[in-house]
Amino acid sequence: MMSRFEALQVLYQYTEHIPVISSCGNTSREWASLGRRDNHLYMVDTMGLTPSVGIGLSLALKDKPFKKVIAIEGDGGILMNPNAFASAAYLRPEKLLLIIFDNECFASTGGQCSLASKIDIGKVAKGFDLEVIAVDNTEDFEQAVKESIGKDAPIVIHAKINQENQKRPNINDDPAVLSYKFSRFINEA
């Protein structure tokens, strides 16, 4: 099974010009450690809100020249706010790509067991009538990312990952600055 960091390395190659919002905890830290980009918005708290922000953003950017808007969330985050599945199902924002990294635990806080160890998040998303691509290795993940970027429909990639959690520096920037860089990128596009 791939690690979150290996999957992020793959994703990084396809997101030079795609808005990406990443969830709090170590996901944003590993993601930022690959190289900061203004088109990537790093969330430092508000666990579970990343997919919701991604949904709003994909509505607003409907007519902008971005192929997709990507929200990265963990299993703990999406099960804290499964409302995002309901919104995606109801609104069907065609630019939305929601990537769920499912390690069946709260890796960022020490690897405590999460509800995902007994719940198939992919099935939950399908229950909301969302298109789901299930993967557990980097080759399939890369294929899923490429395929999703080319499609005009909301897509969920349910990526099973191992529990590896790479220690990376904290993102301690003023969120106003993170937000400013991101908005400037969006508005100039």
Add this chain to the structure above:
Amino acid sequence: MATFQELACKEIIKGIEEINPDYFLSIPCSTVAPVIQHFENHDKIISFPVSREEEGVGIAAGISLGGKVPVLLIQDTGIGNSILAITTFVKAYHVPMLILVTRRGGFGEINSAVYHFSEPLPQILDDANVKTFRLDYRVPLKEWSVAIRQGFQYAQNTHRPIIVMFNIKGGAAQ
């Protein structure tokens, strides 16, 4: 003769239309049913319901970051469902957003539980440093639409969430 509630709803609709938002997001409160009904059938403003206020705040924040204008209408108990998102995302990331909030609790309230949240809410918002403007019977109704429009402008100018809260039940100050 039109009731206070009917006149208030008309003013609220007027205020929102003057803002001319791209999106109108809501979770119903019985006191503003006519407002939601009005926007459900709007030809220019896209209206949709949300499943939980926190979700509405997240989606509205994404819309605002993407350069479009959202307006969110919820009842005050919904602040309890969304205060973390309002503070640690909308406020921390300087996202402009107008949140319209209907007031529960106080004279005229028939629910035996909501006052436990609605009564301390102004204090909670003050302590959380979320700027809130309160409209009630003391503010002439014709000023409500102006306040809604100014609340929106203030959110844009100061890069943060602004709450405009209205008490449609009338009666004494809460």
